[in-house]
Amino acid sequence: EPEVTQTPSHQVTQMGQEVILRCVPISNHLYFYWYRQILGQKVEFLVSFYNNEISEKSEIFDDQFSVERPDGSNFTLKIRSTKLEDSAMYFCASSTLTAYGYTFGSGTRLTVV
Amino acid sequence: ELKVEQNPLFLSMQEGKNYTIYCNYSTTSDRLYWYRQDPGKSLESLFVLLSNGAVKQEGRLMASLDTKARLSTLHITAAVHDLSATYFCAVDVNSGGSNYKLTFGKGTLLTVNP
Numbered sequence: 001e002p003e004v005t006q007t008p009s010h011q012v013t014q015m016g017q018e019v020i021l022r023c024v025p026i027s028n029h030l031y032f033y034w035y036r037q038i039l040g041q042k043v044e045f046l047v048s049f050y051n052n053e054i055s056e057k058s059e060i061f062d063d064q065f066s067v068e069r070p071d072g073s074n075f076t077l078k079i080r081s082t083k084l085e086d087s088a089m090y091f092c093a094s095s096t097l098t099a100y101g102y103t104f105g106s107g108t109r110l111t112v113v
Numbered sequence: 114e115l116k117v118e119q120n121p122l123f124l125s126m127q128e129g130k131n132y133t134i135y136c137n138y139s140t141t142s143d144r145l146y147w148y149r150q151d152p153g154k155s156l157e158s159l160f161v162l163l164s165n166g167a168v169k170q171e172g173r174l175m176a177s178l179d180t181k182a183r184l185s186t187l188h189i190t191a192a193v194h195d196l197s198a199t200y201f202c203a204v205d206v207n208s209g210g211s212n213y214k215l216t217f218g219k220g221t222l223l224t225v226n227p
Contacts, residue, residue, distance in 0.1 A: 031211075031213075033214070041219070042201070042217045043156070043203070043217040044217070045215060048214055055211075056214060091155065091156065102146070102158070102215065103158070104148075104156045104158075106154070107154075107155050109153075
């Protein structure tokens with residue numbers, strides 16, 4: 001069964017450093033997403049991406065965040081200057097908007113120290 | 114702003130018992146998903162409900178959707194320990210054109226005790 005692959009699985013970074021989280025969506029999917037989940041809390045929408053541009057972004061997705069699909073297979077989330085409150089599990093998802101719904105990756109646990 | 118409310122948030126039940134988790138949402142949608150999450154793991158898709166009156170069953174779990182009442186239920190029959198996990202409902206809403214996004218409930222932490 002096709003999978004969404006995320007790397008790394010866990011990243012520890014110093015406050016103020018830049019991090020890039022990587023995702024390889026399912027190859028025939030056209031819509032890509034990032035969600036995050038702060039420990040013990042609900043999953044929150046960050047951004048959606050379609051046709052090489054952002055479709056929608058949440059209030060959380062401020063100027064410190066950016067997304068890119070650099071080579072037609074990877075989908076990346078960059079946090080420019082990490083804060084302690086960015087510590088969370090970040091999930092990538094992809095979709096074809098059909099009845100099959102969304103496929104989530106296994107997540108990247110980001111810890112900012 | 115769409116609100117998705119799950120209850121209960123915590124559920125401790127004995128093996129063999131039945132229980133229902135409720136998911137209410139505040140805006141029109143006919144696409145609702147249920148996910149299971151084990152500690153530290155990803156979101157495993159359980160059910161995709163795409164129309165009013167949809168009912169799906171997999172093993173001891175059954176999900177239904179009433180779009181008029183804006184309510185979905187996840188019913189657990191004869192619970193077993195392996196069902197212990199956090200269960201999320203998520204409502205899929207169109208925000209214009211082909212833009213959809215999921216809004217999740219807070220999750221129900223289910224613990225099944227022997």
